[in-house]
Amino acid sequence: MSYRTHFKHCRLSRSIAITLLSLGALCLAPALTAQDIPLISGAVGFLTSTTGGNTSYFPAVSPVLVAPVGQHLLFESRASILGTVEPQPGAGYDGRFHVNVTYAQANYFLNSHVTLVGGYSLIPFGTYNERLTPIWISALQDAPLIFGIGNPGTGVGTGGQIRGNIVSNENYSITYATYISAGSTDFQINSSRDVGGQVSVYLPKQRLEIGTSYGRLLETDKMNAIGTHVWWEPARIPLKVRSEYAHGPHSQGYWVETDYRLSQFHGANSFVGRMEPIFRLQQTFRNSPDPNDELPAQNTQRVDFGLDYHLPHEVRINTSYARQFSSANSGGNVNIWETALIYRFLFPTWKGKK
């Protein structure tokens, strides 16, 4: 599932958003320290995707609002305004706009190791959903093919989470996240009834992270999903190796991605040093039909070759070519060309006290 599809599905009741944000706003003034001014971050982008010769255009704005209340409470929300301009057979192009709230949640820092989360939150299964979906972070435009395993429907849950850090020192760090979500197929609130969690171990000296995720869908069909991820960033070179494996009741698959920023060639701000080649390999295996898991209906392999260029002033150009091979009888093998121009912003909502 691409993150464009993800955007389309992520909707939130206005009443919940208004409730959370209004309550937060009521408490802001007396509690803020000089460095706790609410911020607006996010990105503006213009994306294109050419699949099988048809080019679509996606202007997008994805703002993030973060508002602390005192030292223990934090409200945060990410929204997306996404335009879709797609070719229609024999009718030129058709354009639409979608305005969605990707997530809106309240976080309460109970103590050093426990954070309570309530609201409409990204499901902590695997790494992609929570870490890499923002357009100003993801190196490639499309989400991995296995994204739907463990992230049913929207990849967002309506409910609560308990998360935090069990241990953190110079030798290792262990983090965890558990969640419970209520199910709803409503147009505004779209989430599944499920529970799950994630545990990750990070070894700073090796710069290696290994984690595992579990999710159990509690709808009419009770289904388990498990996943594991390995991330590695060698200390001596600006290389990132990321990988995930996920297994669902009807399918399984993996992806491996490497990003290499060429900053060792005359520095990160040189012409060459601003380049970042990316390679991603992924495979999915279909065990039995399931129209809801969002994975390809047939066994599929895909390779992505990307080249991102980091311009000054928080602007980035992403380009990629992908070749997808499928065992489908027809139309399974396609070329996918994608480009994006993205500007990231980050500023306070108002000028704070000096």
Added chain:
Amino acid sequence: MTNLLRKTVRTLSTISLSLLLLAAVPMSSQTADTPPPAAQKPAKAKSVHTTQPRDGQQVFDENCERCHNAPQSFSPSISGTVVKHMRVRANLSKEDEQALMRFFNP
């Protein structure tokens, strides 16, 4: 489905109010002029697992920059907000949050 939606909204509102009430206790003891964490003496680590305060640069490298490029710059007035946001996103401990705050405000 409408009833379910109403119940969900009501439940979330209750959770929000409860969280705000919980937050009101520590909030009552601080003012807008509270010195920034960087100006305070680092809190003694209470965790039995943490032997010494971690280096903020290390916390930044291990938790923030692994996923995204660092912003080229941002206003000091939002450094505390950025750190709290990262505490949630990267599951930072309180000690790591403080180390990151010292890194942003040396």
